[in-house]
Amino acid sequence: MAKYTIKYDRSKCIGAASCVKFAPDTWKLDDEGLAVQLKKEFADEELDKQVKAAKSCPAHAIEIYDETGKKIV
Ligand code: SF4
Known part of the structure; x- marks a missing residue:
């Protein structure tokens, strides 16, 4: 199961x-x-919910990374 990190x-x-x-x-x-x-x-x-939350941020304060360290949002 993949793990994602929120920054x-x-x-x-x-x-x-x-x-x-x-x-x-x-x-x-x-x-x-x-x-x-x-x-x-x-x-x-x-993933879907967290990506929506991050993308919705008008200030780009939220980033999401996958378990390889690749930035998704
Ligand atoms: S500006 Fe702050 S409260 Fe608004 S979506 Fe971004 S992190 Fe959330």
Whole structure:
């Protein structure tokens, strides 16, 4: 089973919350209105959801890498 890694750059986050909409188990907004990452890895069955969340970020704060280290988003 493939493992994917999520990399998040909070300094880029503008609190748009689309990541929370697509993957509420992985992202939430904190008191400052910025995203907090609740999960750093996920498996195949979440790929679609996690890619949607990452691609939806207008600030490009979320990146996803596969287990070979290749950047997917
Ligand atoms: S979608 Fe991007 S900018 Fe919006 S809250 Fe999530 S990480 Fe921040």
